[in-house]
Amino acid sequence: MRETWVVGAASNRFGKMKDSGREAATRVALAALRSSGLAPKDIGYTFVSNCFGIAEHQAHVGPLINGGLGIPDVPSCTIESACSSSSAGLHEAFVHVAGGFVDAALVIGSEKLSHLDTLAATSYFAIAADYPFETKNGATFPGLYATLATAYQATFPTRPEMLGAVAIKNHANAARNPHAHFQKEITMGTYLHSPIIASPLRLYDCCPFSDGAAAVVVAAKEFVKSPVSEPLVIRASARAGSITEMQDRPDLLGLPATRTAAAKAFRQAHLEPKDIDFLEVHDCFTIAEVLALEDLGFFPQGTAAPAALEGVTARDGRLPVNPSGGLKAKGHPVSATGASQVVEIFEQFNGRAPGREVPRTETALAHNVGATGGSCSVHIFSRR
Numbered sequence: 001m002r003e004t005w006v007v008g009a010a011s012n013r014f015g016k017m018k019d020s021g022r023e024a025a026t027r028v029a030l031a032a033l034r035s036s037g038l039a040p041k042d043i044g045y046t047f048v049s050n051c052f053g054i055a056e057h058q059a060h061v062g063p064l065i066n067g068g069l070g071i072p073d074v075p076s077c078t079i080e081s082a083c084s085s086s087s088a089g090l091h092e093a094f095v096h097v098a099g100g101f102v103d104a105a106l107v108i109g110s111e112k113l114s115h116l117d118t119l120a121a122t123s124y125f126a127i128a129a130d131y132p133f134e135t136k137n138g139a140t141f142p143g144l145y146a147t148l149a150t151a152y153q154a155t156f157p158t159r160p161e162m163l164g165a166v167a168i169k170n171h172a173n174a175a176r177n178p179h180a181h182f183q184k185e186i187t188m189g190t191y192l193h194s195p196i197i198a199s200p201l202r203l204y205d206c207c208p209f210s211d212g213a214a215a216v217v218v219a220a221k222e223f224v225k226s227p228v229s230e231p232l233v234i235r236a237s238a239r240a241g242s243i244t245e246m247q248d249r250p251d252l253l254g255l256p257a258t259r260t261a262a263a264k265a266f267r268q269a270h271l272e273p274k275d276i277d278f279l280e281v282h283d284c285f286t287i288a289e290v291l292a293l294e295d296l297g298f299f300p301q302g303t304a305a306p307a308a309l310e311g312v313t314a315r316d317g318r319l320p321v322n323p324s325g326g327l328k329a330k331g332h333p334v335s336a337t338g339a340s341q342v343v344e345i346f347e348q349f350n351g352r353a354p355g356r357e358v359p360r361t362e363t364a365l366a367h368n369v370g371a372t373g374g375s376c377s378v379h380i381f382s383r384r
């Protein structure tokens with residue numbers, strides 16, 4: 001395998017976009033290319049994610065984006081893996097570049113849903129669960145993650161303030177991130193007085209519905225003679241799956257796909273959790289951040305929630321988690337989320353995250369989950 005780098009990355013501001021998903025994807029792809037010093041003609045493949053393009057009456061968007069980039073003859077592949085779509089795209093780009101099939105590839109994720117109301121958006125999202133067993137019986141993602149939170153609280157003593165601490169931290173980080181949907185801090189009072197969405201989860205436990213787009217340029221070390229930005233060396237690119245239906249899982253105290261993907265990733269990278277400086281993890285709901293940190297091996301079961309309250313995962317804590325603001329507050333435009341986690345790591349490595357810098361940026365891990373864990377990606381990056 002060839003040493004493979006992330007050489008460029010860009011995101012727009014998440015929230016509500018005027019652009020269509022396709023237009024936003026093209027713009028962020030050009031911005032990512034600018035940050036890499038490469039040109040569209042250097043790209044051998046584009047991996048494009050746009051799960052809910054159908055809500056914009058557009059499928060097969062990859063060739064259209066390539067056309068907009070001036071490379072209509074370059075192959076594109078549309079990748080759908082629910083909320084982990086663009087990290088799945090990153091994995092495919094890694095495989096193609098590391099395997100020598102192409103020298104450089106673009107990973108693009110874009111989503112636009114703000115023209116839908118909450119009911120319609122919730123219904124669209126819910127089709128990523130198991131339709132006959134979960135969705136058709138009324139399950140939604142807030143409901144499914146509330147089930148995970150209930151199981152966790154029933155097993156480990158978890159005060160509401162512990163999940164609140166995750167939300168407060170991520171809002172504080174997002175308040176310093178120009179790409180973030182919500183750029184406002186919240187207090188514990190705001191959290192505790194926010195309405196219940198799906199018990200025990202409150203408004204501030206939930207990620208919002210966001211539009212947004214993000215792109216990442218992946219290239220072989222030998223192809224990039226003199227990088228214009230500090231590249232991220234891809235030390236591991238691991239994917240895993242697990243039983244989608246929650247009723248068939250042996251327990252609800254974590255996501256099996258995260259555990260499997262993490263084990264593979266640490267093995268590939270020859271690293272352990274103690275070697276990682278900071279993380280971007282999949283916190284679609286606050287409980288998801290807690291489960292991720294335990295499943296990834298950073299905390300023993302039952303201890304990540306109290307650790308949040310103690311400030312361990314704050315930007316200046318022992319293990320900074322989600323300096324971008326995470327899905328909770330940076331926002332969650334499903335297909336763009338995985339790529340946007342890499343944008344944050346790229347900006348941190350390049351000193352382009354003013355006001356939200358983490359203390360050490362030698363290594364970082366990105367963790368991105370599809371739905372309630374039917375799929376998962378874990379990537380580990382380090383400096384050259």
Ligand SMILES: CC(C)(COP(=O)(O)OP(=O)(O)OC[C@H]1O[C@@H](n2cnc3c(N)ncnc32)[C@H](O)[C@@H]1OP(=O)(O)O)[C@@H](O)C(=O)NCCC(=O)NCCS
Nearest residue numbers: 083118122125141142197203204206207208209284332371
């Ligand atoms: C939590 C949720 C139900 C709120 O929807 P809603 O009640 O219709 O809220 P609205 O869109 O009407 O917004 C009402 C206010 O709350 C804010 N808001 C909405 N969602 C928010 C969230 N998740 N966190 C913080 N604030 C939020 C809005 O900005 C708005 O503020 P304003 O009055 O100051 O403008 C919705 O955001 C949701 O379902 N989120 C989860 C999305 C999801 O499941 N994603 C997939 C994960 S796997």
